[in-house]
Structure formats: C-alpha cells, structure tokens
Amino acid sequence: MKIGYACTPITTTLRTTRKLTLNNYNENILKDLIKLNLKDLKAILEFNKEKEIYLFRISSDIIPLGSHPINKFDWYNYFKEDLLNIGNFIKINNMRVSMHPGQYTVLNSPIDEVVNKSLKDIEYHCTFLDSLNLDFSHKIIIHIGGVYNNKKLSMERFINNFKKLSTNAQKRLIIENDERNFSIDDVLHISSIINIPVVFDNLHNECHINKNYNIKKIFSQVKKTWKKEDGIMKIHYSQQNPIKKIGSHSITININKFLNYLKEIQNFNVDIMLEVKDKEVSSIKCINTIKEKIYKIEKNNILKEEFDKYKLLITEHDYNFFFKNSSEFLSIIDLYNFIDSFENKLISLENYLFALNKAYKTIYPNMSKREILHFKKLLNTEDFSHFNKAKIYLKKLSVKYNLIELISSYYFSQM
Numbered sequence: 001m002k003i004g005y006a007c008t009p010i011t012t013t014l015r016t017t018r019k020l021t022l023n024n025y026n027e028n029i030l031k032d033l034i035k036l037n038l039k040d041l042k043a044i045l046e047f048n049k050e051k052e053i054y055l056f057r058i059s060s061d062i063i064p065l066g067s068h069p070i071n072k073f074d075w076y077n078y079f080k081e082d083l084l085n086i087g088n089f090i091k092i093n094n095m096r097v098s099m100h101p102g103q104y105t106v107l108n109s110p111i112d113e114v115v116n117k118s119l120k121d122i123e124y125h126c127t128f129l130d131s132l133n134l135d136f137s138h139k140i141i142i143h144i145g146g147v148y149n150n151k152k153l154s155m156e157r158f159i160n161n162f163k164k165l166s167t168n169a170q171k172r173l174i175i176e177n178d179e180r181n182f183s184i185d186d187v188l189h190i191s192s193i194i195n196i197p198v199v200f201d202n203l204h205n206e207c208h209i210n211k212n213y214n215i216k217k218i219f220s221q222v223k224k225t226w227k228k229e230d231g232i233m234k235i236h237y238s239q240q241n242p243i244k245k246i247g248s249h250s251i252t253i254n255i256n257k258f259l260n261y262l263k264e265i266q267n268f269n270v271d272i273m274l275e276v277k278d279k280e281v282s283s284i285k286c287i288n289t290i291k292e293k294i295y296k297i298e299k300n301n302i303l304k305e306e307f308d309k310y311k312l313l314i315t316e317h318d319y320n321f322f323f324k325n326s327s328e329f330l331s332i333i334d335l336y337n338f339i340d341s342f343e344n345k346l347i348s349l350e351n352y353l354f355a356l357n358k359a360y361k362t363i364y365p366n367m368s369k370r371e372i373l374h375f376k377k378l379l380n381t382e383d384f385s386h387f388n389k390a391k392i393y394l395k396k397l398s399v400k401y402n403l404i405e406l407i408s409s410y411y412f413s414q415m
Helices: 027-049 081-092 112-131 151-162 167-172 184-194 202-207 215-223 257-264 280-293 300-315 319-323 332-340 347-366 369-379 384-400
Strands: 003-006 055-056 095-099 139-143 174-176 198-201 233-235 270-274
Touching: 003 280, 003 369, 027 055, 027 081, 055 270, 081 112, 095 112, 095 139, 112 139, 112 151, 112 167, 151 184, 167 174, 174 184, 184 198, 184 215, 184 233, 198 202, 198 215, 202 233, 215 233, 233 369, 257 280, 257 319, 270 280, 300 319, 300 332, 300 347, 319 347, 347 369, 347 384
Parallel strands: 003 055, 003 270, 055 095, 139 174, 174 198, 198 233, 233 270
Antiparallel strands: none
C-alpha cells in the first residue's frame, strides 16, 4: 500500500507550478521555468522518499502552457536526459505518480472547441508521463464532465470522444466518480464500455444524491476494472470539512476516521491518494499510523520528530502543549489522537499570540527594522484577521530567510 498527496509539499519551498502568461510568452523564459520545475520535481520526489511517501500527483503546470498551441517548444527532447533521470528515480524507488488535468478538461462537452482542447490537454499529460519512460500503472485521472440536460447523451459523448485519444493516452486514463453529476455506478457503466479503470473517491460518493454506501461491494466492482498493466487499484480518500460546503476537503486527516476506513477495506490491496489541505503532513501521519498499528513498528525518534513539528501548531490550541515532552505520549497514535482532539475547535487569542510570538522570536534575528515594525503594526489591532495576517507574514519571512526549522514544522500547515 502506497499513500501520497498532490502536487506541492507545504513544509518545503519546493514547487513545480511556475507559470508563464500568454502575454509574456518567450521560449527562453519557458526553458528556464521548465528547468526549475523539473529540478524541484526531482527534489520533491527525494523529499518524499525520505518520508516514505511513494505515491505522488505531479502538477499539470510542470510544463507551463503544456497543451497551449503557443507552446511549440520541443521540451520532450530538449530535457530528455532530465526527464529520464526523474523517471529512473521513480522506478528505482518503486514510486507511483499520476496527473490530474483541471476542471476545464471536459471530454463530454457539447462544444467541439472544448473537446478539442481537452483532447490536446490529455495528450500533453500523457506525453509528459511517457517522457519519464514509465509504464501504464502511472495514470491520468479525469472526471466524466457535465450532464448538459441529457445524462445519457453526455455519457455517450464521453465514450465517443475517448476513442479519439491516442493508444497511450487511452491506456493511461482512469475515470473518477464526482459529487454532483456522475455517481460511482455511472462511472462503472462507462468503464464497462471503454474498458478503463475507475478510481473511487469516497467523499464524492458520500456527497452524491445517488450515493452508494456499500464500500465492499463498490471496491469489488472497481477492482475488476483494473488490469495487470494498470497496477494496483488506486483510490482517492478525503474527509469532509465540517465548516465548509459539502464536498470540501478537510484541513487534515482525522486518524481514527482513517483507521475505520482502512478496516472497511482491509481485504483490498490499494494505493491511497489523500486529498487534504495539509498534504504531506497527513500523508506522514497516515504512514506512521499504519506502521505502528498494522506492522507494529514503534520508533521513539519518529514520535519525537512529529511532536516537535506539531509543537507550535498545537500550542495555538493549548498553551500547555508548549511545555510538554514527547515522552508523555505512549505512542505515535496517542499523539495523533491528542492532536485530532483539537479539530475544528475555537482558538483563544491568548494561545494564538503565544505561539505567534514564539515563531517571531525564531525569525527576529534575521529581520530588518522595517520588517519588525510591520509585524508589530499587524499586532496592534483588535481585529483577529490581522493576527492571521501576521502569521502569513512570518511564513513569508521564513521562506525569505530560509529558516528550515519553521518551514519544515507544521506551524504553517493549516493556513
């Protein structure tokens, strides 16, 4: 079982989302951006390996304007050596990557122009994965699209337009149930016609009006859509954010809810993509929990490391946590349960400011007089939102001065 997250880790400064606008298009700038994106992609994969995260979704922006007609640059061959190097790293370390085109990639649109752009966008994503010389277990995920007042015709359009894709793109594509238009039953029906895998999303299923709660039955049906060349069945897992609209992902993964879900699906071999705001933080949380709960691997150094990383974040909720010691927790799961107990609870201003000032003292020796004055100005208010701006400002300064202690902690992970 591999567990992973999407696109950009939040406890590093690495990113693969550098963009180029049409107005500023220039091939030399494009080359520079791709070079930086690929360099950071390799670094992210190395970071993931260190954290035992072997599932990762690559950003669609890895090649700026990748599917736009203005981009005629032969990046595939120009960066061939770099791309193959990244692909080899993925294969040597038994990693699995995927890509997920955005909401404007709609194969079942009734508008030809949208369909043509969508076909090109999927082919771009396929070309990128092909450039890494990866097998067909590394997938491209898309939704079916809109209903357009006629669900049956919309499904037929998807099927017909799917057939216009190249053989490689067809082999890489997997389809996902969504929260409004196409249920897991709809997606399974389409899969039975075009013979491609289904990726099941639990939260989308819970949100859909025609929801299907028999998880074992769903998994049994979905598993049949995955052929040997497709690799292990891949699923998306997320939890509802209780204070946002239905379908919004939670800030972090509640570990008990995750363990309950694992218990339900324990007879299935799956790779789990977490869709959650704190990305690798929850991935590490789930991986550590599985190691301790299922494989009975207990490491005190991991407990201390996680305790230290959560320290300032939890201090916002509980002033006394700052003075605790990791030895007070019996296990990593014990620590995570304590952390989850503060989920969605109001934060007192006193605790928030205490944690904020502890972070400020870490950055203070690097700050200019102007930066110190600006920070204090943000605190000189009764508006709580300004205190949040002060925290955002400290995050900006942490990156500016490359303060790894703060950047790699989880203090900024839930902003």
